[in-house]
Amino acid sequence: MTRWIGFIHNGEPGFGRLDGERIEVCEGDVFGENRPTGQVLPLAEVSVGLPCRPSKMIALWNNFGALMEKQGLARPEAPLFLIKPANTFRPSGAVVAVPEASGRALYEGELGIVIGKAARDLTEAEAAGHVFGFTCVNDVTSAAILKADASFTQWTRAKGLDGFGPFGPVIATGLDPETLTVRTLVNGRERQSFPISDMLIPVPRLVAQLSQGLTLEPGDVIACGTSVGSGPIPKGATVEVVIEGIGTLSNRFD
Numbered sequence: 001m002t003r004w005i006g007f008i009h010n011g012e013p014g015f016g017r018l019d020g021e022r023i024e025v026c027e028g029d030v031f032g033e034n035r036p037t038g039q040v041l042p043l044a045e046v047s048v049g050l051p052c053r054p055s056k057m058i059a060l061w062n063n064f065g066a067l068m069e070k071q072g073l074a075r076p077e078a079p080l081f082l083i084k085p086a087n088t089f090r091p092s093g094a095v096v097a098v099p100e101a102s103g104r105a106l107y108e109g110e111l112g113i114v115i116g117k118a119a120r121d122l123t124e125a126e127a128a129g130h131v132f133g134f135t136c137v138n139d140v141t142s143a144a145i146l147k148a149d150a151s152f153t154q155w156t157r158a159k160g161l162d163g164f165g166p167f168g169p170v171i172a173t174g175l176d177p178e179t180l181t182v183r184t185l186v187n188g189r190e191r192q193s194f195p196i197s198d199m200l201i202p203v204p205r206l207v208a209q210l211s212q213g214l215t216l217e218p219g220d221v222i223a224c225g226t227s228v229g230s231g232p233i234p235k236g237a238t239v240e241v242v243i244e245g246i247g248t249l250s251n252r253f254d
Helices: 065-071 124-130 155-159 203-210
Strands: 003-009 012-019 022-028 034-042 047-049 057-061 080-084 105-107 109-115 131-138 167-172 181-186 189-195 221-223 237-243 247-253
Touching: 012 034, 057 109, 080 155, 109 181, 109 203, 109 237, 124 131, 124 203, 131 203, 131 221, 131 237, 131 247, 167 247, 203 221
Parallel strands: 057 221
Antiparallel strands: 003 012, 003 047, 003 167, 012 022, 022 034, 057 080, 109 131, 109 221, 131 167, 181 189, 181 237, 237 247
């Protein structure tokens, strides 16, 4: 397993392999040819950055059995999703300012699939070869905006505000997603804990179905959806999304 991290050191961006509390600095392209530079940096001496720069984040709705049953939803025949814009992306450790007009923000801890090479019209058998690795995602939502207008559910605006799509802290390769558990903590108190094995559309099928007519670019993140336990973020609270093997995505919401 390799954990790829983005960072800022002495004002300059970089990336490398995270090994415990040390970063083996690399050069090149995390999704293409890359090589170690020979430099090793202590994690404590850098600012954690985004592990990649997606062209888009695809966020799933109704993709876990427990939440489907709790809300009385039907099993979807195809992925139900929206796209979060780049202004939502924030690295682990960033402080997110929640606008007053958005009302309360809701956390949704999720597994993120990171695409490694361009993908379009894939079969399920081909899909695994286009998955680079996995990351942690907090798919933040403004509950007040979402249903402010009875004529139109505002998914894009409610989930598209600045900082409402943090992900990281790394991209981990070599993981079996079916063995993973997503945990979400608010001010240290566990609010969500659910297995990825409960996903209605497993990773290979999900990537293949999303790629039909929609090109997935290297670095794109697919937020796999959340399960039961999503709730409001108190002002000033720290939300952590924890997935063993990937790490902890931690952000304060002011």
